[in-house]
Amino acid sequence: MLNTPRLLLVGLLSWYGHASSVELLSAEDLARATELREAALEKNQAWDLLESLTTEVGPRMAGTPGDAAGVAWARAKFEALGFDRVITEPVTFPVWERGTEAAEVVAPFPQPLTITALGGSRATPEGGITAELAHFRSLADLEAASVEAVRGRLVFISNRMERFRDGSGYGPAVQARSQGAIVAAAKGGVGIMIRSIGTDDDRLPHTGLMRLDQPTVPAAALSNPDADLLERMLRRADSVTVRMELGSRWGGEYTSHNVIGDILGREAPDEFVVIGGHLDSWDLGTGAIDDGAGCAITMAAAHLIGQMDTRPRRTIRVILWANEEQGLYGARAYHQAHLTELEKHIIGSESDFGAGRIYRFSSRVKPEALGVIDQISQVLAPLGIVRGDNNAFGGPDLSPMRMSGMALASLYQDGTDYFDYHHTANDTLDKVEPEALSQNVAAYAVFAYLSAEYRGDFGFRLGLEPEQLMGPQTQRE
Amino acid sequence: MLNTPRLLLVGLLSWYGHASSVELLSAEDLARATELREAALEKNQAWDLLESLTTEVGPRMAGTPGDAAGVAWARAKFEALGFDRVITEPVTFPVWERGTEAAEVVAPFPQPLTITALGGSRATPEGGITAELAHFRSLADLEAASVEAVRGRLVFISNRMERFRDGSGYGPAVQARSQGAIVAAAKGGVGIMIRSIGTDDDRLPHTGLMRLDQPTVPAAALSNPDADLLERMLRRADSVTVRMELGSRWGGEYTSHNVIGDILGREAPDEFVVIGGHLDSWDLGTGAIDDGAGCAITMAAAHLIGQMDTRPRRTIRVILWANEEQGLYGARAYHQAHLTELEKHIIGSESDFGAGRIYRFSSRVKPEALGVIDQISQVLAPLGIVRGDNNAFGGPDLSPMRMSGMALASLYQDGTDYFDYHHTANDTLDKVEPEALSQNVAAYAVFAYLSAEYRGDFGFRLGLEPEQLMGPQTQRE
Numbered sequence: 001m002l003n004t005p006r007l008l009l010v011g012l013l014s015w016y017g018h019a020s021s022v023e024l025l026s027a028e029d030l031a032r033a034t035e036l037r038e039a040a041l042e043k044n045q046a047w048d049l050l051e052s053l054t055t056e057v058g059p060r061m062a063g064t065p066g067d068a069a070g071v072a073w074a075r076a077k078f079e080a081l082g083f084d085r086v087i088t089e090p091v092t093f094p095v096w097e098r099g100t101e102a103a104e105v106v107a108p109f110p111q112p113l114t115i116t117a118l119g120g121s122r123a124t125p126e127g128g129i130t131a132e133l134a135h136f137r138s139l140a141d142l143e144a145a146s147v148e149a150v151r152g153r154l155v156f157i158s159n160r161m162e163r164f165r166d167g168s169g170y171g172p173a174v175q176a177r178s179q180g181a182i183v184a185a186a187k188g189g190v191g192i193m194i195r196s197i198g199t200d201d202d203r204l205p206h207t208g209l210m211r212l213d214q215p216t217v218p219a220a221a222l223s224n225p226d227a228d229l230l231e232r233m234l235r236r237a238d239s240v241t242v243r244m245e246l247g248s249r250w251g252g253e254y255t256s257h258n259v260i261g262d263i264l265g266r267e268a269p270d271e272f273v274v275i276g277g278h279l280d281s282w283d284l285g286t287g288a289i290d291d292g293a294g295c296a297i298t299m300a301a302a303h304l305i306g307q308m309d310t311r312p313r314r315t316i317r318v319i320l321w322a323n324e325e326q327g328l329y330g331a332r333a334y335h336q337a338h339l340t341e342l343e344k345h346i347i348g349s350e351s352d353f354g355a356g357r358i359y360r361f362s363s364r365v366k367p368e369a370l371g372v373i374d375q376i377s378q379v380l381a382p383l384g385i386v387r388g389d390n391n392a393f394g395g396p397d398l399s400p401m402r403m404s405g406m407a408l409a410s411l412y413q414d415g416t417d418y419f420d421y422h423h424t425a426n427d428t429l430d431k432v433e434p435e436a437l438s439q440n441v442a443a444y445a446v447f448a449y450l451s452a453e454y455r456g457d458f459g460f461r462l463g464l465e466p467e468q469l470m471g472p473q474t475q476r477e
Numbered sequence: 478m479l480n481t482p483r484l485l486l487v488g489l490l491s492w493y494g495h496a497s498s499v500e501l502l503s504a505e506d507l508a509r510a511t512e513l514r515e516a517a518l519e520k521n522q523a524w525d526l527l528e529s530l531t532t533e534v535g536p537r538m539a540g541t542p543g544d545a546a547g548v549a550w551a552r553a554k555f556e557a558l559g560f561d562r563v564i565t566e567p568v569t570f571p572v573w574e575r576g577t578e579a580a581e582v583v584a585p586f587p588q589p590l591t592i593t594a595l596g597g598s599r600a601t602p603e604g605g606i607t608a609e610l611a612h613f614r615s616l617a618d619l620e621a622a623s624v625e626a627v628r629g630r631l632v633f634i635s636n637r638m639e640r641f642r643d644g645s646g647y648g649p650a651v652q653a654r655s656q657g658a659i660v661a662a663a664k665g666g667v668g669i670m671i672r673s674i675g676t677d678d679d680r681l682p683h684t685g686l687m688r689l690d691q692p693t694v695p696a697a698a699l700s701n702p703d704a705d706l707l708e709r710m711l712r713r714a715d716s717v718t719v720r721m722e723l724g725s726r727w728g729g730e731y732t733s734h735n736v737i738g739d740i741l742g743r744e745a746p747d748e749f750v751v752i753g754g755h756l757d758s759w760d761l762g763t764g765a766i767d768d769g770a771g772c773a774i775t776m777a778a779a780h781l782i783g784q785m786d787t788r789p790r791r792t793i794r795v796i797l798w799a800n801e802e803q804g805l806y807g808a809r810a811y812h813q814a815h816l817t818e819l820e821k822h823i824i825g826s827e828s829d830f831g832a833g834r835i836y837r838f839s840s841r842v843k844p845e846a847l848g849v850i851d852q853i854s855q856v857l858a859p860l861g862i863v864r865g866d867n868n869a870f871g872g873p874d875l876s877p878m879r880m881s882g883m884a885l886a887s888l889y890q891d892g893t894d895y896f897d898y899h900h901t902a903n904d905t906l907d908k909v910e911p912e913a914l915s916q917n918v919a920a921y922a923v924f925a926y927l928s929a930e931y932r933g934d935f936g937f938r939l940g941l942e943p944e945q946l947m948g949p950q951t952q953r954e
Contacts, residue, residue: 055709058588065587110542111535111763114902202679203762203902225905229763232532232906285680286588286706425591425680428702429709 023368023456025375032308033379033446040304040442047434049077049296050355054286054429061283062323063095063254070279071257074295074320078261081303083318084311085264088257089337091322093329095254096120098283099247101220103193106130106241109233115193115220116205116284117248118177119326124218128245129154129191135234139176142183151188154242155180155217156234158227163199167353167415173197177208181216191218191244195227200420207282208423209326218246256280256322258330261299263306265314265452270341272317273451274348275301275444278324278397285427289418293432293440294351295320301444305452312452314346321397324352328396335400347407347451347458350395351440354422355432356414358443362388364408366459373409376450383443388412407458409451411443500845500933502852509785510856510923517781517919524911526554526773527832531763531906538760539800540572540731547756548734551772551797555738558780560795561788562741565734566814568799570806572731573597575760576724578697580670583607583718586710592670592697593682593761594725595654596803601695605722606631606668612711616653619660628665631719632657632694633711635704640676644830644892650674654685658693668695668721672704677897684759685900686803695723733757733799735807738776740783742791742929747818749794750928751825752778752921755801755874762904766895770909770917771828772797778921782929789929791823798874801829805873812877824884824928824935827872828917831899832909833891835920839865841885843936850886853927860920865889884935886928888920 053073060070071088078086096119103113134153136142142150142157157176162169176194184192196206205221222230233240259279265271277294281287302316322330338345347365361380363373370390377387394401394408402408421427451458530550537547548565555563573596580590611630613619619627619634634653639646653671661669673683682698699707710717736756742748754771758764779793799807815822824842838857840850847867854864871878871885879885898904928935 051709055706055713056586058586058706069587109533109535201905201907203681203905204679225903225907228907229532229535229905232528236532426678426702428678428680428706430678430702430705 024371025450025454029450029453030375030379033450036304036445036449037379037383037442040301040445041438043438044434045303046296046300046437046441049299050288050292050432050437051429053292053296054288058286059283060279060281060287062093062256062280062326064283067256067280071259074259074279077299078259081299082306083261083263085262087260089260089334090255091258091330091333092253092255093323093326094250095252096250096326097248099123099249101246102128103220103242103244105233106243108237108240111229113226113242114203114205114223115244116207117246118181118219118221119207119209119282120212121181121210121219121246121248122216123249124191124244124246128243129218130241130243131190133230133234133240133242134189139180139183142180145187147187150184153189154244155184155189155192156230157192157194158231160195160224161197161199161419163416163419165414165416166412167418169199170197170419177221178211181210181219182214185215185217189217193220193222193244196221196224198224198419198422198424201225202426204424204426206423207284218244220244220246258322258334259320261302261318263302263316264311266311267313269315270344271314272345273314273448274317274319274345274398275351275448276319276321276397277351278330279320280323280325281427282325282423284423284425285421286429287427288429289354289427289431290422291324291352293355293437297351297437297440298444300441301448304441304445305449312449314452316448316452324397328399331397331400335404342401342404342406343460345401345406347409348394348398348401349409349411349447350397351411351444352395352397353413353415354418355437355440356416356418357436357439358383358385358411358413360388360412361385362392362410362412363390364392364394365390369456369458372454372456376447379446379450380443383439385443405460407460409447411447413440501848502927502931506927506930507852507856510927513781513922513926514856514860514919517778517922518915520915521911522780523773523777523914523918526776527765527769527909527914528906530769530773531765535763536760537756537758537764539570539733539757539803541760544733544757548736551736551756554776555736558776559783560738560740562739564737566737566811567732568735568807568810569730569732570800570803571727572729573727573803574725576600576726578723579605580697580719580721582710583720585714585717588706590703590719591680591682591700592721593684594723595658595696595698596684596686596759597689598687598696598723598725599693600726601668601721601723605720606695607718607720608667610707610711610717610719611666616657616660619657622664624664627661630666631721632661632666632669633707634669634671635708637672637701638674638676638896640893640896642891642893643889644895646676647674647896654698655688658687658696659691662692662694666694670697670699670719670721673698673701675701675896675899675901678702679903681901681903683900684761695721697721697723735799735811736797738779738795740779740793741788743788744790746792747821748791749822750791750925751794751796751822751875752828752925753796753798753874754828755807756797757800757802758904759802759900761900761902762898763906764904765906766831766898766904766908767900768801768829770832770914774828774914774917775921777918778925781918781922782926789926791929793925793929801874805876808874808877812881819878819881819883820937822878822883824886825871825875825878826886826888826924827874828888828921829872829874830890830892831895832914832917833893833895834913834916835860835862835888835890837865837889838862839869839887839889840867841869841871842867846933846935849931849933853924856923856927857920860916862920882937884937886924888924890917
């Protein structure tokens with residue numbers, strides 16, 4: 001199947017497009033989806049939900065009182081919105097505390113520095129680390145460095161993330177955050193400071209998780225202006241000495257919850273179209289764009305479907321995932337808890353890329369289902385959404401399900417500004433445009449409703465390798 | 478003279494414009510000014526100075542080690558740049574320390590708040606103030622409120638500054654900062670939090686001086702997103718309780734210095750054309766736009782004039798003023814120290830509005846000198862600078878001299894973004910555009926050089942009331 005010539009595939013798709021098969025959506029289905037789309041654009045429900053979450057709960061870092069307040073908020077909102085079933089499922093994880101954060105240039109040009117601990121960092125000794133900087137332009141440069149260049153020093157990695165609409169600057173840049181402290185530790189470094197993985201020039205550092213599967217050193221991110229400052233100092237001084245103090249620590253376990261709201265299917269209530277976002281956030285902002293927006297968009301979309309005269313054929317399941325930020329704990333717990341019914345999860349898409357407009361719709365389905373994906377695309381098109389490829393990511397919290405072969409879609413959002421605010425104190429409600437949020441709701445409502453009405457499956461293949469699941473690439477941009 | 482009919486005045490100006498009087502600048506003067514202008518645009522000297530100041534010194538709050546480092550930097554730079562005379566004059570003032578800053582919503586929706594103490598604030602009691610908010614949309618609303626509405630409460634003023642190119646949103650908005658704590662104290666309030674006087678949406682509060690001539694309460698600014706948050710809470714809750722803790726205090730005296738660099742005049746070395754900026758900054762940022770830029774622009778402009786084959790007719794005096802931010806201490810000390818030679822200060826202009834391009838040139842001179850101002854304007858015009866009125870401000874540090882009747886000019890900068898960063902941690906070098914800085918240098922070089930070459934005076938009138946000094950309004954925009 002992987003070798004199906006493209007022409008043949010195109011021919012098949014054309015045929016599907018004209019056939020009156022049960023495998024395709026009816027004109028009535030498409031008309032109702034169009035009504036949903038237009039209704040969503042006239043409402044501000046996602047905005048109202050996001051306003052409520054950021055105002056009444058605020059930051060929701062895993063294991064904090066805000067985590068518990070977020071879970072209580074989500075339960076209450078699902079119930080108030082008339083979801084047919086509200087479920088909470090336990091998610092247990094170790095608790096990380098941020099603690100104190102301070103840094104300053106000691107010599108040759110004393111100045112304070114603005115930093116924040118990377119998620120998972122250990123503490124420095126009391127009073128902090130004072131050491132000469134060892135400067136590297138990238139993680140690769142640090143990896144290539146000799147032990148002598150690093151031993152006893154405070155590593156500084158200065159690579160800057162590039163800005164793209166699809167956020168593709170993140171992957172290359174974030175390696176410094178995820179692996180820098182491990183490489184620094186292996187070479188005898190005493191700590192690490194990285195330039196924030198962000199595209200802004202605000203004096204607000206970006207936190208985010210680091211890898212913890214090998215020994216690490218205390219690790220922090222500098223705001224972009226602070227990283228610029230150190231680079232300027234290093235251009236004129238042979239040696240720059242910095243003090244860094246972190247009080248962060250791991251301590252104890254906490255049990256939070258995935259919060260699930262179901263709009264029950266009229267014919268197949270035990271088959272799920274999964275949408276959602278993650279309910280936890282980092283602590284620095286109020287988690288408006290990461291990922292209050294995703295929660296609000298998908299709650300509003302499912303609620304809108306629930307307002308129709310009849311229930312959709314399958315269940316629309318909104319999962320608000322616990323502790324995504326510190327390692328997909330909610331995602332892994334859900335996967336484990338539902339191992340015996342994975343194949344009932346027909347297709348899914350998580351919203352976790354901020355609050356920008358959706359511009360592309362990608363799928364990850366078996367080739368036979370591409371005709372239906374095209375039908376969904378046609379209803380999405382008036383929202384300014386183009387058809388993407390058949391290699392959708394699906395969102396971080398669906399990755400365990402992806403590895404098990406679940407069919408997925410991605411409604412890719414414009415992320416041009418997302419990494420200006422991501423994981424910073426600037427992740428607040430004012431960064432969200434209400435109209436863009438409604439466009440997202442419209443798209444999720446269309447996708448979820450039509451996926452629920454579709455009588456066929458999208459291609460669940462338990463136990464296959466991911467490569468075997470992709471089907472032909474049909475990049476259509 | 479004030480009643481001179483406008484027509485007669487216009488006639489006089491026309492006559493001046495065509496006369497070959499010693500009162501007008503020669504074609505050679507204008508040609509040399511044009512050369513200066515073009516040379517400035519090809520250099521990056523102001524950028525290099527600003528890069529040096531922000532990197533090697535950083536924040537320069539009055540009375541801190543950064544203040545002393547700034548003075549040492551300025552002396553050394555003037556000398557390295559070959560200024561003919563470098564002078565430091567003592568400026569003594571009380572020292573204010575920022576101390577700890579913390580705030581949080583206690584009820585009904587617990588969340589941390591981002592604040593910074595207003596300059597000059599007293600401390601709260603140990604452990605902070607915990608009180609219900611008393612919300613007012615403006616200082617006027619607070620002034621109109623009953624004592625009962627304020628007594629025992631933490632006042633919150635939520636007016637938002639408007640964005641304009643000329644910064645004219647600042648004046649109306651800043652009243653809340655300067656007077657709020659006095660009004661709150663008079664009505665029995667226990668503290669005050671104001672929405673930051675700034676046009677941004679960053680989670681970085683704006684500090685700035687408050688009036689201290691009457692009893693005050695502890696006072697802080699919230700970032701704009703935090704003020705939004707409180708407003709949202711107040712829309713849904715009858716009572717919002719906040720805890721605010723400030724450790725700020727006044728303690729001891731400090732003697733800093735005005736640092737003066739002179740390019741000595743070839744004919745009238747004891748007559749001064751004064752330019753400059755203030756060397757101190759607030760502590761949160763690195764004082765790049767407020768007012769490292771003004772220092773760098775005027776140092777570079779005078780240096781450029783000093784590079785000419787001959788010295789200008791009068792002395793170009795660059796004054797880098799001490800402690801502008803906490804009450805014009807440097808300005809007042811200079812005025813006092815030079816009382817016997819005020820009339821030797823022929824004309825002046827301070828650069829203290831960031832690093833944006835200059836778009837307007839205003840004067841404050843006697844009517845007879847308007848013809849020369851027009852000539853200067855014509856050399857400035859290719860820089861995109863239009864002729865303004867004859868009621869120039871001249872800059873904050875020249876206000877004591879203004880009150881004594883000194884002639885002034887203002888080279889008004891585009892301040893559209895200035896109040897996004899003003900008095901915040903975001904006041905860093907990356908906010909400055911090198912080309913805009915060079916345009917500023919070109920304008921200051923033209924203004925200072927031609928004012929120094931001009932053989933007439935601009936209208937010093939010792940002892941006259943300001944109203945008598947203005948001359949007819951000649952708004953030409």
